[in-house]
Amino acid sequence: GNSVTQMEGPVTLSEEAFLTINCTYTATGYPSLFWYVQYPGEGLQLLLKATKADDKGSNKGFEATYRKETTSFHLEKGSVQVSDSAVYFCALSVGGSARQLTFGSGTQLTVLP
Amino acid sequence: GAGVSQSPRYKVAKRGQDVALRCDPISGHVSLFWYQQALGQGPEFLTYFQNEAQLDKSGLPSDRFFAERPEGSVSTLKIQRTQQEDSAVYLCASSDSSYNSPLHFGNGTRLTVT
Numbered sequence: 001g002n003s004v005t006q007m008e009g010p011v012t013l014s015e016e017a018f019l020t021i022n023c024t025y026t027a028t029g030y031p032s033l034f035w036y037v038q039y040p041g042e043g044l045q046l047l048l049k050a051t052k053a054d055d056k057g058s059n060k061g062f063e064a065t066y067r068k069e070t071t072s073f074h075l076e077k078g079s080v081q082v083s084d085s086a087v088y089f090c091a092l093s094v095g096g097s098a099r100q101l102t103f104g105s106g107t108q109l110t111v112l113p
Numbered sequence: 114g115a116g117v118s119q120s121p122r123y124k125v126a127k128r129g130q131d132v133a134l135r136c137d138p139i140s141g142h143v144s145l146f147w148y149q150q151a152l153g154q155g156p157e158f159l160t161y162f163q164n165e166a167q168l169d170k171s172g173l174p175s176d177r178f179f180a181e182r183p184e185g186s187v188s189t190l191k192i193q194r195t196q197q198e199d200s201a202v203y204l205c206a207s208s209d210s211s212y213n214s215p216l217h218f219g220n221g222t223r224l225t226v227t
Contacts, residue, residue, distance in 0.1 A: 004155070036218075043117070044156070044204065044218040089155050100169070101148075101216065103155030 002027045006090045006104035013080055013111050021075040021107045023064075023090035031092040033057075033066050033073040034101070038087045047075075047088070080111045115139065117219035119205050125225045126195045134190045134222045138207030145188050146216065147180055148204040156204050162188060195226045 048057030
């Protein structure tokens, strides 16, 4: 079956620190990979995605590279801000459709000023 | 523009009661999904509609769960004879028909069964 394992939180960083949130996956078939973010009191929002090996998704200073050889899709940001405090979810879908997203358990990030 | 709207935002039900959760997708979105998110976990897929057709209900945990989308727009997730293990946030998401289009999630309904 499909599964996503992501780094357990919570993660607490100071402003301008470097962020890495690890995500690895197993999938039957060739998955598309996603990072979603959930800000306090808001719904899940797509942060970035990659649909094939070696693709790099990027948005708002966040990046993640689809690594097929290590089945990973780690999220990185060079300099975090207080406004990045949120829960981050790694997810995958198989078959060219987003309908059956399989999510990781989420990583709570808190950035302190 | 308007996003996905879910109501109620919070629902408390006594064990054994029936509940109905509503989702208003983004106008024109043909695809609609329901997910269940337990505390501290990621969302888990429940069911999927394309227009009014329920194409996949493999994630519904029991026959107490029922979803409908009769006119291909608003959807209702109904849970009969609620149990404590049904306590979770129920998320609705919609997307348009283009290939690999992203899901737009609502804020969810937090159901607490006492």
